[in-house]
Amino acid sequence: MTEKRDYYEVLGVARDADPDDIRKAYRQAALKHHPDRNPGDATAEAKFKEATEAYSVLSDAEKRSTYDRFGHAGLGSGGFDFSNAGMGDILSQFQDMFSDFFGGMGGFGFPGGGRRRAAPPRGQDVRVEATISLKDAIAGCKKEVCVRGAASCEQCNGSGAKPGTEPERCVGCNGTGQATTQRGFIMFSTTCPRCRGAGQTIKDPCAGCSGVGKVERQRKVLVTFPAGIDSEQRLRVPGQGMPGPSGSAAGDLYVDVTVEDDARFQREGYDLITRREISFPEAALGAELEIDLPDDSQVSVDVPAGTQPGTVLSLRGKGVPRLDQRGSGDLHVVVEVQVPRKLSKRARQLLNELESELTPTHEAASLG
Ligand SMILES: [Zn+2]
Ligand SMILES: [Zn+2]
Incomplete structure (x- = not known):
């Protein structure tokens, strides 16, 4: 066991330092060596314990004067050696002291920290699922979603006390x-x-909630689905989760979005793919097509003469709006060419004629 360092030395303050200096010195040391900031660093942990131990003595006038007169020995074996104590024990035993220190900052205020942090009281977050149509996903929409759970009692405004009385x-x-x-x-x-x-x-509990301040209720929350939203995306609605304990901030509502399949369109990110059958004459001669858009409006597309089966005609900006509002994706029209399954006598005759008409070209091509 190593010899204990002098408490003033640990905090780096003079023996006649006033309580304010001691407080500042400890705060600085605690912030620097706090385990949330130095995960897995044994040296930092030891320093944090050492500083906390020193502060717990020097911040208390009576203990400080005992220590000044008799040193470490004067404090006896009253549990003042923290070097072997668990970090969790120290943090929980000194929680009040820490919150006094760092209170108003929401716990310790360490980015990425969280272990043993005393989070400010706040209601729970709630997760719900919502399904919208492709049309709504593209246009954006506002829709009510149902949230089940505890809601603040309206009779007592969540206080739990009978109206007219106070807790x-x-x-x-x-x-x-x-x-x-x-x-x-x-x-x-x-x-x-x-x-x-x-x-x-609460002396006189509210009849509406039996003094709990909350009632189980189904709430409807109006959620805005931005244009361009897709399945497996999550929306956050601040403050629409569970009410916080005794009037503190409510949690958040998270909405997991599913966009329904639309038989007419396949979605690839911000692009839409649709298939369209045309006749062989249309493919050969060219045509103008009216293509349905997801919002049920139509757009016309020029099919050039000699279009081959499987050709993709792309319409810029006719896809899904980008969530960052920088334009929209494209609509791709995959052109499929219908081959008639049944032929009338006349159709057969015409196709035979067409075949002979096209054959010389065919032979010329194959003869090179
Ligand atoms: Zn109490
Ligand atoms: Zn109530």
Whole structure:
């Protein structure tokens, strides 16, 4: 076991530093060495523990004066050696101290952190599924989706108290929801047993929600589906999830989108593919076609003379609008040539004539 460093040295402050300097020094050290910022770094963890230990003593006037007079020995074996304590234990035991420090920043405010972070209270996020037609996906639309779950009680505005009365601040925890007990030198925080962490008690419960403040209800939320949305995409509607505990912010609603298949079109990203049969004369002579668009309007397409089966005619910008609003994809028309299955006598005769008409060219070609 290594010898313990001097607490003032750990925090890098003078022996006569005032509480404010100590606080600042600790905050700096805690931010620098916090495990959320240094994942898997044992040295940083050790430094974080060391600084936390030092701060827990130097920030307390009584403990500080004991330490000033008697050093580490003066603090006895009251649990002040943190070097072997688990990180989680330290973080949870000092949660109050940390939230006091970093409160208002929403937890520790570390990007990408999250372990043991005290997140600000907020309602749960909700996920629902919604199916829209290809037409609606292309044009964009607003549609109501049903969200089942707890909703804020309208009779009491979510307070849980009978209308006309107010919830009272819990006397067990003075409204904090946390009961603190001291064991040795360490403060333990537990959920207040009197109010179960709510911080308030209700004398006359609301009849509508039995004092819970929430009721199970089906809500309808109007969701905007932007033009160009596709299947397997997810929309976020802020604040339309579950209501937060005791009036805090609601969670978000996530809508998983499915775009229905449209028999007329195949979608490839922002492009649409449609198939169109034309007759052999149309392919040979050329034609003008009217092509249906997903919004049921039509667009005309020129089929040039001599068009071969499988030719793709592309119409720029007639596909799906891009979500970034930079134009639209294309509509590709795959031209298929119908070969008649049944022929009338006259049709047979005409085709035979056509065959003889076309044959010399055929022979000339094959003779080279
Ligand atoms: Zn309480
Ligand atoms: Zn109510």
